[in-house]
Amino acid sequence: MKTTDLTPLTEEQRQSPVAILIIVQTLFITIIKSAWPVFVFYFINPQSKFEYFLTIIAIGAVAISTIGSLIAYFNFYFHLKENEMVIRAGLFNKTNRNIPFDRIQTINFTQTIVHRFFNVVQLDLDTAGSAGNELAIKALSKTKANEIRNFILQRKASQETTTSSPHPADPEIVVAPPQPDKELLRLSIVDLLKIGVSQNHIRTAGIILLFLIGLSEYAEVLFGKEKEREVWSVIFGSILVITGLMIIVLLAAFLLTLVKTVFRYYDLRVTQTDSGFNIIAGLFTRTEQAAPTKKIQLVEWRSNPVKRLFGLYTLYLKQASSKVLAGKKTFMIPGCYQPQIDTVRQTYFPDFNKDDFMEHTISSLIVGRYTLYFGVVPALILIGIYIWKTWFILLVLLWIPLVYFYARTWHQRWRYALSFRGLYYSKGFLGQRAAILCWEKVQAITLHQSPFQQRRQLASVTFSTAGGTLDLPYLPLEQATKLQDFVLWKIETDHEEWM
Amino acid sequence: MLFENPSIPITSLPDLSEHSLESLSPAYLKVSQISTILFFSILIAILSGIYYFAEFSIPYLVQWAVPAAWLFLFLFSLWHTWRNFKVQGFLVREHDLTYRTGVFFRKTIVIPYNRVQHCEVRQGPIERQFNLRRLEVFTAGGESSDLSIPGLGGERAEQLKTFVIEKTGQHENN
Numbered sequence: 229m230k231t232t233d234l235t236p237l238t239e240e241q242r243q244s245p246v247a248i249l250i251i252v253q254t255l256f257i258t259i260i261k262s263a264w265p266v267f268v269f270y271f272i273n274p275q276s277k278f279e280y281f282l283t284i285i286a287i288g289a290v291a292i293s294t295i296g297s298l299i300a301y302f303n304f305y306f307h308l309k310e311n312e313m314v315i316r317a318g319l320f321n322k323t324n325r326n327i328p329f330d331r332i333q334t335i336n337f338t339q340t341i342v343h344r345f346f347n348v349v350q351l352d353l354d355t356a357g358s359a360g361n362e363l364a365i366k367a368l369s370k371t372k373a374n375e376i377r378n379f380i381l382q383r384k385a386s387q388e389t390t391t392s393s394p395h396p397a398d399p400e401i402v403v404a405p406p407q408p409d410k411e412l413l414r415l416s417i418v419d420l421l422k423i424g425v426s427q428n429h430i431r432t433a434g435i436i437l438l439f440l441i442g443l444s445e446y447a448e449v450l451f452g453k454e455k456e457r458e459v460w461s462v463i464f465g466s467i468l469v470i471t472g473l474m475i476i477v478l479l480a481a482f483l484l485t486l487v488k489t490v491f492r493y494y495d496l497r498v499t500q501t502d503s504g505f506n507i508i509a510g511l512f513t514r515t516e517q518a519a520p521t522k523k524i525q526l527v528e529w530r531s532n533p534v535k536r537l538f539g540l541y542t543l544y545l546k547q548a549s550s551k552v553l554a555g556k557k558t559f560m561i562p563g564c565y566q567p568q569i570d571t572v573r574q575t576y577f578p579d580f581n582k583d584d585f586m587e588h589t590i591s592s593l594i595v596g597r598y599t600l601y602f603g604v605v606p607a608l609i610l611i612g613i614y615i616w617k618t619w620f621i622l623l624v625l626l627w628i629p630l631v632y633f634y635a636r637t638w639h640q641r642w643r644y645a646l647s648f649r650g651l652y653y654s655k656g657f658l659g660q661r662a663a664i665l666c667w668e669k670v671q672a673i674t675l676h677q678s679p680f681q682q683r684r685q686l687a688s689v690t691f692s693t694a695g696g697t698l699d700l701p702y703l704p705l706e707q708a709t710k711l712q713d714f715v716l717w718k719i720e721t722d723h724e725e726w727m
Numbered sequence: 728m729l730f731e732n733p734s735i736p737i738t739s740l741p742d743l744s745e746h747s748l749e750s751l752s753p754a755y756l757k758v759s760q761i762s763t764i765l766f767f768s769i770l771i772a773i774l775s776g777i778y779y780f781a782e783f784s785i786p787y788l789v790q791w792a793v794p795a796a797w798l799f800l801f802l803f804s805l806w807h808t809w810r811n812f813k814v815q816g817f818l819v820r821e822h823d824l825t826y827r828t829g830v831f832f833r834k835t836i837v838i839p840y841n842r843v844q845h846c847e848v849r850q851g852p853i854e855r856q857f858n859l860r861r862l863e864v865f866t867a868g869g870e871s872s873d874l875s876i877p878g879l880g881g882e883r884a885e886q887l888k889t890f891v892i893e894k895t896g897q898h899e900n901n
Contacts, residue, residue, distance in 0.1 A: 548867060670842075671838070671842045671866040671867055671868030671872045672836055672837065672838045672839075672842065672866055672868050672871075672872035672874070673836070673837050674834060674835065674836040674837075674871070674872070675833075675834070675835040675836075676833070676834055677829075677832070677833040678831070678832055679831050679832075682833060690871065692866070692868035692869065692871045692872030693868055694866075694867035694868055694869070697868075697871050697872075709742075709743060709744050712743060712837065713740045713741060713742055713743055714740055716741075716743070716822070716823055716837060716839060717740045717741060719839045719841065719842065720822035720823060720839050720840075720841065723841075726842070726867075727867075
């Protein structure tokens with residue numbers, strides 16, 4: 229049984245031999261990862277024969293991963309049938325898996341640097357709902373992978389047209405020739421730098437700080453207790469050094485995010501296909517992801533003050549997917565401009581027209597609550613604790629007007645708008661967060677009322693979709709219940725599919 | 728007015744708040760109080776064990792504060808289950824299922840039948856003594872949108888499950 233590009237897909241076959249290398253790589257990394265405490269132990273303990281153990285572990289890891297990957301490779305077969313993909317795998321625990329095409333939600337290609345070197349791809353099939361039904365073929369030639377994808381997509385399309393066609397007298401269904409994919413967005417290096425600059429550097433700085441703290445614990449192990457104290461007293465002796473260190477950490481964070489952004493999103497391309505959107509990006513590992521239009525449940529876009537300056541947004545297409553792949557279910561475009569948002573919105577919400585919507589604000593009572601919970605209460609607690617020690621603690625009272633100002637601005641910027649077909653909102657203090665939702669995507673509606681909201685006739689509404697939730701806080705109760713009644717009526721009478 | 732669109736008769740839409748909810752079987756109050764008592768009994772047993780076998784001296788303040796807190800929380804939980812029982816209720820309509828719960832933080836969740844993925848009927852050991860079951864309804868919306876109605880007496884849970892599945896099936900065929 230040989231596998232070449234010429235083997236028809238309907239015949240049982242193996243993956244590309246490159247798969248052996250890929251599996252060796254993953255197995256090796258897993259083994260080394262689980263063995264690292266041993267390394268640390270022998271590294272710290274100078275009496276041990278470090279080289280000796282290192283050699284044993286290295287040889288063991290190489291041997292186990294090589295044998296394991298050969299077994300995995302030679303016992304993995306797949307082929308396509310009319311309506312399903314069949315996988316036969318395993319040496320001792322033989323598994324036979326049939327994956328019907330109509331269960332397959334997305335077909336993604338991934339390429340690590342090894343894949344790219346040999347010009348192969350990893351094929352990921354995601355099936356919705358049932359857990360543990362995802363499938364990855366580690367390495368396939370690009371042509372073969374494309375063939376499989378086209379085969380499955382074609383069968384899926386023809387299945388759907390035959391089942392949904394109400395007129396059996398129409399046997400000749402003309403499948404429109406696939407439109408050439410339209411490039412929606414391609415990020416230049418300048419765009420990438422803009423995105424890198426506007427990322428959240430504080431988060432990276434935090435990670436670096438944590439890393440340094442971790443190192444300081446190692447210092448104790450390495451130098452012993454006495455010496456360690458000496459070392460740290462020298463390092464932290466002067467304020468100057470601390471400030472310098474902070475600046476270095478921030479600079480490092482900035483550079484690190486910049487480099488990470490360029491690596492991850494290098495040559496990012498978003499294309500619009502017949503069925504939805506496709507994204508491909510990365511310098512070393514090129515990742516491809518697809519978002520079929522009907523799977524998109526919710527569209528969200530965000531910007532922060534720096535991004536606003538550049539006119540940039542981060543766009544999220546929230547998809548329905550199985551729970552296991554929860555991380556993969558959001559299709560994220562790290563940086564795009566208004567036209568791309570308009571296109572995506574048009575696809576998700578055809579004939580979007582701002583005039584169909586009516587804008588509303590949330591109740592201004594939220595400002596008082598916000599000030600109470602995040603301003604008054606913490607300030608009073610701090611004063612209560614420290615007033616016995618120093619009167620300066622009363623300065624904390626200045627915190628309250630600050631919170632009030634923040635809450636008031638935040639409330640003023642909170643806008644939501646309703647139409648017969650859906651809802652959109654926009655909020656944010658300095659940045660902006662906005663989303664749009666079609667009513668038919670709603671799975672359940674929940675009304676929440678805190679004691680305060682019960683007293684003041686208010687309610688918060690949560691719309692749950694298969695791609696995430698959308699909350700409208702502090703609506704007048706009457707409006708909330710009306711909205712609930714309407715959306716229920718809309719979902720129940722319209723027979724629009726949510727996926 | 729929610730939106731300007733004269734073709735939607737907002738006022739004539741089916742109004743959820745018009746209906747009063749069906750309360751849970753009275754036996755369910757007993758079930759939840761028994762489980763509260765059980766939980767707090769186990770807690771006090773563990774606490775007594777610590778007090779009895781402790782090899783370190785427990786500060787005087789802690790010696791009295793912990794049992795006092797236990798008593799307060801125990802009484803509060805009993806009161807809370809009783810109050811919550813009065814709030815808890817469900818409503819079966821033509822096209823959707825509603826459940827309400829929560830004394831302080833009230834939550835009302837509505838799931839239309841045409842969004843239901845699957846249903847389950849469950850029974851815990853205490854519930855079995857009182858012949859009660861709970862109906863769990865799942866949607867594709869994840870945990871935030873799943874609904875669980877406890878305290879359904881006798882055949883009510885199975886009936887309701889059959890009803891919901893039937894309704895879901897009807898929508899699928901349409």
